[in-house]
Amino acid sequence: MARKYFGTDGIRGRVGEGVITPDFMLRLGYAAGTVLGSMPGRAGAGRRSILIGKDTRVSGYMFEAALEAGLINAGVDVGLLGPMPTPAIAYLTRTFHAQAGIVISASHNPYCDNGIKFFSADGSKLPDKIERDIEAALEIPMTTAKNLGKAWRIDDAAARYIEFCKASTPWGFSLDGKRIVLDCANGATYHIAPKVFRELGAEVTAIGASPDGLNINLECGSTKPDHLREEVLKQGADLGIAFDGDGDRVLFVDGSGALVDGDQLLFIVALHRQQYLSGCDGVVGTLMSNYGFELALRERGIPFERARVGDRYVLEKMQANGWTLGGESSGHIICADATTTGDGIVSALQVLRALSDFGESLQQLTARVSMMPQHMINVRLAHRDGVLDHADVRTEVDAAEAQLGERGRVLLRPSGTEPLIRVMVEGVETAEVQQLAARIAAVVERVGNS
Incomplete structure (x- = not known):
C-alpha cells in the first residue's frame, strides 16, 4: 500500500488545511496508539507508553492535546516532554524504554505550518511498513479502550538531554575561553543549547531564544543567518552557531562572519576522525552535496557516496555501508556513533572538539576544503x-x-x-x-x- 499521509520526513502541512487539523491528530493518535502500542518497547513487555515532544510554535499545544487524547483512548500511557529538540525525543524514547516517540514540529518552516515525526523504540525513524500500518489504522473507527491510558509530565526531560549532549564529548573537554553566539531560531533549543555550551565553559551570547509561539524561524536560525553574522562581528566572538526550529540542523559562522555550511562541517568532523580518532571509514552526502567537498575527501582517501536528498536516505546508506558519518549541506548531520538521528547540538560539539584537537580556528580548518560555485x-x-x-x-x-x-x-x-x-x-x-x-x-x- 502506498503511503497516503506520510512523506519522507513524517507528516507536514499548513495548520488547518489538508490533514493538519485537530480532528486528524486525534485520529492519528488513536491509530498510532493502536499500532505502536502493540509493539514491545526496548524493555520488552509491560505497560505501553509513547512520548510526545514539540517545538515552540503555538499550534503545538492544540495538537499535543489531540494526540494525547487519541493515544489514551487507545489504552496507551503518554509521557509529555514539552518543548524539546527533535533529537531529544529520539534519545528520551530510548531512555524511558517507550514504544515510540512523537515530535510535533515543522522543523525550519514558519509558525503557520506544523507536522508530526515518529521515532521507534530504538530512537530511529519508523520503517515504511509501520507507517503504512498506521495509515491503515486511520480507517478504523475509534472505540474506547477498556483500560484507558494515563498521561504524565516528564519534568526533568531538559536536564536529561543536556547531560546527554555534554556526554557526547570526551571527559575533560572544555570550551573555556571560547566566545560563542548561539542562534536558537526561537525554537526548541532555546532553553537547552545555551545551558549545554555554558556548562562546558563557553562564554555564550544567545539570540533567537525568546519564543512566543509565532516567531519560530522568523528571520533567524539556520535558514536566516544574517542576524547571527551581525552579532558575531558585534561581539567579536570566535564563532556563531545557528540551529533550526526543531534543533536537528546546525550551521556555523566563523569569526569573520563567513557562513560555514553542512558540507564544510562534515568535512571538519571527517578529517578529525581520520587524524585523531580511529579513522573515518566513509561519509555519506546527498545529490546536492558540493563537489568540492567530495574532491577534498577523495584527496585524503576518505570514501564518499551520495544518497537521495533527505536524512532518511542518508542514514539508510550509512547503515548499508557500516559508516557512522553522513549529512546534508543544509546542516542535518548524523554522527551515528554518538546518537541515532541528526542532532544540531551534538554535531556542533563534534565540530568544536575538532577545533580544539587541531588547535586551529574555524577559518583555518574550512580553508582546507575549496567549495565550488x-x-x-x-x-x-x-x-x-x-x-x-x-x-x-x-x-x-x-x-x-x-x-x-x-x-x-x-x-x-x-x-x-x-x-x-x-x-x-x-x-x-x-x-x-x-x-x-x-x-x-x-x-x-x-x-x-x-
Whole structure:
C-alpha cells in the first residue's frame, strides 16, 4: 500500500488545511496508539507508553492535546516532554524504554505550518511498513479502550538531554575561553543549547531564544543567518552557531562572519576522525552535496557516496555501508556513533572538539576544503513526464558535462512537492556555472511547456 499521509520526513502541512487539523491528530493518535502500542518497547513487555515532544510554535499545544487524547483512548500511557529538540525525543524514547516517540514540529518552516515525526523504540525513524500500518489504522473507527491510558509530565526531560549532549564529548573537554553566539531560531533549543555550551565553559551570547509561539524561524536560525553574522562581528566572538526550529540542523559562522555550511562541517568532523580518532571509514552526502567537498575527501582517501536528498536516505546508506558519518549541506548531520538521528547540538560539539584537537580556528580548518560555485534554477513546467529523458535535454546536459569534465557536475532533479525541475550546475568558475545552468534550464522549460 502506498503511503497516503506520510512523506519522507513524517507528516507536514499548513495548520488547518489538508490533514493538519485537530480532528486528524486525534485520529492519528488513536491509530498510532493502536499500532505502536502493540509493539514491545526496548524493555520488552509491560505497560505501553509513547512520548510526545514539540517545538515552540503555538499550534503545538492544540495538537499535543489531540494526540494525547487519541493515544489514551487507545489504552496507551503518554509521557509529555514539552518543548524539546527533535533529537531529544529520539534519545528520551530510548531512555524511558517507550514504544515510540512523537515530535510535533515543522522543523525550519514558519509558525503557520506544523507536522508530526515518529521515532521507534530504538530512537530511529519508523520503517515504511509501520507507517503504512498506521495509515491503515486511520480507517478504523475509534472505540474506547477498556483500560484507558494515563498521561504524565516528564519534568526533568531538559536536564536529561543536556547531560546527554555534554556526554557526547570526551571527559575533560572544555570550551573555556571560547566566545560563542548561539542562534536558537526561537525554537526548541532555546532553553537547552545555551545551558549545554555554558556548562562546558563557553562564554555564550544567545539570540533567537525568546519564543512566543509565532516567531519560530522568523528571520533567524539556520535558514536566516544574517542576524547571527551581525552579532558575531558585534561581539567579536570566535564563532556563531545557528540551529533550526526543531534543533536537528546546525550551521556555523566563523569569526569573520563567513557562513560555514553542512558540507564544510562534515568535512571538519571527517578529517578529525581520520587524524585523531580511529579513522573515518566513509561519509555519506546527498545529490546536492558540493563537489568540492567530495574532491577534498577523495584527496585524503576518505570514501564518499551520495544518497537521495533527505536524512532518511542518508542514514539508510550509512547503515548499508557500516559508516557512522553522513549529512546534508543544509546542516542535518548524523554522527551515528554518538546518537541515532541528526542532532544540531551534538554535531556542533563534534565540530568544536575538532577545533580544539587541531588547535586551529574555524577559518583555518574550512580553508582546507575549496567549495565550488553552485547555481540552481527552478524551472516550473506544465508537465514533467518524459522531460528528463528527452533527447534535447540529454544533449544539452551531455554538452555541459563534457565542457566541465572533472571540474564540476550537472544535476537535474524533480521537486517532490511542486511541478518543478531543479537544474543545478557546479564548477570552478561562477560565470561558466551560471551560463551552463541557464542553457539547460531553457531547454527544460521549452520541452516541459510544449
